[in-house]
Amino acid sequence: MRKYTEIAKIYIKAQLVWRADVALNMVFTVTRILFAYLLWGAIFGTNTEVAGFTFYSMLSYYIISAFLNQLDMSGLISNEISTRIRNGTYSKYMIIPVSIEKYFIAMEVGVVAFYLAFDFIAAMVWIFIFRIKFIFTTNVVTIGCTFLMILLGLLFMAQLNYYLGLLTLKYQEIGMFLMIKNNIVAFVTGSIVPLVLLPKIYVSIMKLFPFYYITYLPSMLLIGRYQNEMLVGLIVIFLWCVIIQILIQVTWGKYRRKYDGVGI
Amino acid sequence: MINQIKKNSRVISVLIKIRFQNLMMFRLGFFGPFFVDGSLFLIQLIVFQTIYLKIDRIGTWGRGEMVLYIGTFSMINAINMFIYFFGVIGIPDKIKSGEMDLYLTKPISPLLRLTFEKINPGSFPLIIMSAFIIAYGINLVNIQITIEKIVVYVFWIIVMSILFYELEVIIRSISFFVISNSSITRIEEAGLELCMQLPGIAFYGVYKLIFCCILPYGIMATIPVQSLVGDLNLTGAIYGVMVVVGFTVITCLIWKRGIKNYNSASS
Numbered sequence: 001m002r003k004y005t006e007i008a009k010i011y012i013k014a015q016l017v018w019r020a021d022v023a024l025n026m027v028f029t030v031t032r033i034l035f036a037y038l039l040w041g042a043i044f045g046t047n048t049e050v051a052g053f054t055f056y057s058m059l060s061y062y063i064i065s066a067f068l069n070q071l072d073m074s075g076l077i078s079n080e081i082s083t084r085i086r087n088g089t090y091s092k093y094m095i096i097p098v099s100i101e102k103y104f105i106a107m108e109v110g111v112v113a114f115y116l117a118f119d120f121i122a123a124m125v126w127i128f129i130f131r132i133k134f135i136f137t138t139n140v141v142t143i144g145c146t147f148l149m150i151l152l153g154l155l156f157m158a159q160l161n162y163y164l165g166l167l168t169l170k171y172q173e174i175g176m177f178l179m180i181k182n183n184i185v186a187f188v189t190g191s192i193v194p195l196v197l198l199p200k201i202y203v204s205i206m207k208l209f210p211f212y213y214i215t216y217l218p219s220m221l222l223i224g225r226y227q228n229e230m231l232v233g234l235i236v237i238f239l240w241c242v243i244i245q246i247l248i249q250v251t252w253g254k255y256r257r258k259y260d261g262v263g264i
Numbered sequence: 265m266i267n268q269i270k271k272n273s274r275v276i277s278v279l280i281k282i283r284f285q286n287l288m289m290f291r292l293g294f295f296g297p298f299f300v301d302g303s304l305f306l307i308q309l310i311v312f313q314t315i316y317l318k319i320d321r322i323g324t325w326g327r328g329e330m331v332l333y334i335g336t337f338s339m340i341n342a343i344n345m346f347i348y349f350f351g352v353i354g355i356p357d358k359i360k361s362g363e364m365d366l367y368l369t370k371p372i373s374p375l376l377r378l379t380f381e382k383i384n385p386g387s388f389p390l391i392i393m394s395a396f397i398i399a400y401g402i403n404l405v406n407i408q409i410t411i412e413k414i415v416v417y418v419f420w421i422i423v424m425s426i427l428f429y430e431l432e433v434i435i436r437s438i439s440f441f442v443i444s445n446s447s448i449t450r451i452e453e454a455g456l457e458l459c460m461q462l463p464g465i466a467f468y469g470v471y472k473l474i475f476c477c478i479l480p481y482g483i484m485a486t487i488p489v490q491s492l493v494g495d496l497n498l499t500g501a502i503y504g505v506m507v508v509v510g511f512t513v514i515t516c517l518i519w520k521r522g523i524k525n526y527n528s529a530s531s
Contacts, residue, residue, distance in 0.1 A: 038466045
């Protein structure tokens with residue numbers, strides 16, 4: 001465990017080198033909030049309530065989901081693995097005395113820990129600038145369970161990206177697939193619009209998949225809605241973490257011999 | 265003038281031939297841009313279909329106008345990806361590495377070569393997909409389509425594709441003057457992401473100034489749609505043309521100044 005803590009610490013320190021990136025990341029959280037502010041501002045100009053949302057509860061939803069989205073830096077994992085396998089330098093991770101998957105999870109923990117405070121400050125600034133009457137639950141149990149769900153969600157995304165990165169061993173070039181994945185994930189996690197706007201049948205199907213519990217449900221829980229889905233949510237996302245872990249083991253066992261360390 | 269056009273046309277046709285030969289060597293991911301951007305705009309379409317399940321209008325626009333907007337933005341983006349995007353995005357690297365020397369020593373305009381040397385035929389299906397989205401939007405809006413309206417719409421699509429091109433060139437030309445332009449390209453990404461989802465009619469006050477004047481991504485698809493549905497007045501049309509003319513002048517000035525400022529690999 002100690003060596004993974006050290007890896008996380010190294011990545012926290014490494015972020016300090018990219019100070020401009022940190023500042024820009026904070027500034028660009030505004031894009032999604034500005035989108036919500038203008039779009040829903042125009043919509044709520046003629047409607048007082050849409051799908052149970054008021055203007056301010058909608059903006060609160062976007063603030064929280066933008067914050068959670070910004071925290072998820074797991075895209076780095078699949079890109080790093082894919083690039084390294086393609087140019088033959090993945091050996092770097094194979095020769096060090098650590099579990100490669102745990103290494104990348106520790107890396108994610110380090111990066112997330114560093115950005116956590118900055119993203120929180122950014123969210124506060126946008127609430128102040130856009131004069132949003134921020135809605136947030138006061139129920140301690142809900143906050144605690146949501147926090148756990150967020151952690152499991154971040155873990156799942158790290159596992160998913162690790163798994164996708166490993167697919168480079170078989171398919172060699174997955175860059176295009178990763179970009180398509182990003183487009184789809186942005187929608188199915190409810191980062192573009194709350195999933196409650198979709199027809200009920202689609203929402204019911206989405207509840208079977210993990211993406212519903214990554215950003216959407218935690219955001220809804222934190223604005224005080226869907227408390228009844230909390231426990232089921234925790235169980236489903238946990239099960240998906242287990243399933244993808246099995247998939248990772250199988251994939252790694254099956255394809256690791258394909259890596260020749262030469263590059264394409 | 266005519267001789268220059270003939271010469272440039274020959275150059276462009278040679279560049280396209282070379283590009284095809286190159287693409288045949290690297291067939292992997294030929295249709296990559298189509299799948300990536302296609303998925304992006306299809307999701308956009310689903311998002312607004314979803315929103316319109318709950319409401320009737322966003323501002324003055326109904327579902328049809330919004331579908332037309334997404335189709336039009338997708339079309340301008342498709343033209344961008346098909347013709348010049350992959351050439352223009354290489355400008356900063358060529359400046360940093362000094363590779364721009366090779367472009368300056370050739371007896372053709374470096375910008376012309378950069379613009380047409382990386383045409384991407386794999387993006388062509390995006391144009392067809394966008395046309396289908398536009399046709400669907402027209403069907404939803406239920407407007408009378410005349411030849412005159414189509415001609416005007418196509419005119420605006422071409423004009424706005426030029427504006428998109430100019431914005432891309434301006435942003436990449438900043439590399440002539442600074443070490444890294446990554447912050448500016450991120451502003452471009454953020455502006456595009458926002459305006460891809462929001463039509464110009466949703467902007468007001470300072471947002472209108474930013475997205476309809478300083479970074480005019482907000483008018484790129486809005487004006488063609490307004491012209492098609494009959495919402496575009498004379499002032500709006502003149503404004504659209506003025507913005508494009510203004511940005512053409514700015515692009516020429518920045519490019520020429522940049523080339524003068526270019527010091528080979530030490531830039």
